[in-house]
Amino acid sequence: MNLPEEDITYLQSKGIDFEIIDRPNGLDIILKDYNISDNFTTDKVDVLVKVPAGYPMAQLDMFWVHPEVYVKSTGLKPPQADVMENIDNLNWQRFSRHYRWETTFTLATHINVINKSLR
Amino acid sequence: MKKIYIDEKAFEVEKTELLGSELKEMAGISIDMRLVVEVKDEPDEVVINENTYEIKNKLHFFSELYIRKVTVSIDRKKYEVKSKITGMELKVLASINQAYQLIREVKDAMDEPLQDAVTYQLIDGDKIFSIPSEINNG
Numbered sequence: 001m002n003l004p005e006e007d008i009t010y011l012q013s014k015g016i017d018f019e020i021i022d023r024p025n026g027l028d029i030i031l032k033d034y035n036i037s038d039n040f041t042t043d044k045v046d047v048l049v050k051v052p053a054g055y056p057m058a059q060l061d062m063f064w065v066h067p068e069v070y071v072k073s074t075g076l077k078p079p080q081a082d083v084m085e086n087i088d089n090l091n092w093q094r095f096s097r098h099y100r101w102e103t104t105f106t107l108a109t110h111i112n113v114i115n116k117s118l119r
Numbered sequence: 120m121k122k123i124y125i126d127e128k129a130f131e132v133e134k135t136e137l138l139g140s141e142l143k144e145m146a147g148i149s150i151d152m153r154l155v156v157e158v159k160d161e162p163d164e165v166v167i168n169e170n171t172y173e174i175k176n177k178l179h180f181f182s183e184l185y186i187r188k189v190t191v192s193i194d195r196k197k198y199e200v201k202s203k204i205t206g207m208e209l210k211v212l213a214s215i216n217q218a219y220q221l222i223r224e225v226k227d228a229m230d231e232p233l234q235d236a237v238t239y240q241l242i243d244g245d246k247i248f249s250i251p252s253e254i255n256n257g
Contacts, residue, residue: 006195013226080257099251104194109250112222112230116254 001027001053007107014111021088026052028087029107036118040069040078047114048092049107059101060110063117064092078117123178125154126185132174140168142180153183155242162244163189183240191245193221202241206233209247219249 003020011018017032031047048064064085071078080096097117120131125146132145143150143166155163156172157179166172166180181187181202189202193213200212206221215221221233224246233239233247 010224013224015227096257098255098257099253102194102249102251104196104249106195106248108222108224108230108246108248112250113254115229 001051003027003029003051004056004106010106010108010111023050026050026055031111034118036069039072039119041072042067042069045069045118047118048087049110049114051107056106057103060105060107061098061101062094062096063110063114064094065118066090066092068093069118121174121176121178123174123176123180125180126182127179134174136171136173138168139166139170139172142166142172143168143182146180146182148182148184153240154180156180157243163242165242181242189241189243189245191241191243191247193247194249200241203238204241205236205238207235209233210235210249213249215249216251218252220252221247221249223247 001022016034019030019032021028021030029049029051033044034047035044045065045067048066049060051060052058064087068077068084068091070076077093078095081093083094084091085094095117097113099113120133123130123132125142128146130145139154140150143152143154148154150168154166156166158164185202187202188199190197190199193209193215196213198212200209209221210217223231223233225231
């Protein structure tokens with residue numbers, strides 16, 4: 001599977017350092033050293049997005065970060081971000097963030113959802 | 120002598136290059152006002168005050184004051200729209216769910232949310248997409 005050209009163009013236009021990893025049922029994108037809000041205990045994380053084989057007809061859903069983050073003011077993990085998953089021998093923190101997918105949505109949509117969640 | 124156009128007004132220019140700020144001064148445009156240069160078969164390019172621009176015959180520049188038709192994409196589909204338009208007008212034009220948020224792609228920076236009641240200056244090649252307003256945790 002290949003990521004659509006417009007998604008690659010979007011990532012490049014943002015100056016995001018990213019890696020694409022082929023998987024049996026799609027691919028993973030890792031956004032490296034991604035800046036997040038100072039409301040969290042770290043200001044940079046790697047963000048993993050799972051892209052299913054049927055994308056963009058199939059939806060993007062949730063995202064994972066490494067290292068794990070905690071909310072500074074509470075010392076707790078963010079809501080519905082307390083599950084850790086081992087992906088390629090690294091522990092990734094899963095953010096359960098779901099929304100109604102439209103087939104016109106792109107990676108840009110999902111990244112903006114991620115930005116909202118990591119504000 | 121070359122002839123360029125700013126907001127469809129002709130200017131004869133002797134110099135082969137001008138700064139963005141000089142272009143604005145020539146046209147009586149505030150230094151803080153956005154000016155774009157039309158690029159053939161490409162998105163418009165925003166004129167930066169400190170940058171130098173080669174003066175070619177029939178080059179067209181447009182400021183925020185001038186309302187023209189531009190081609191933008193909304194959720195990957197192309198539309199010809201007025202260069203000054205509100206977020207709501209864009210939603211109606213593209214049949215976007217009114218509960219969704221419109222976002223304009225910005226190079227090298229955070230994307231810009233577009234509010235329903237605010238008028239935006241669009242340029243040729245702007246990419247706009249919608250995101251759902253409701254995100255469910257868990």
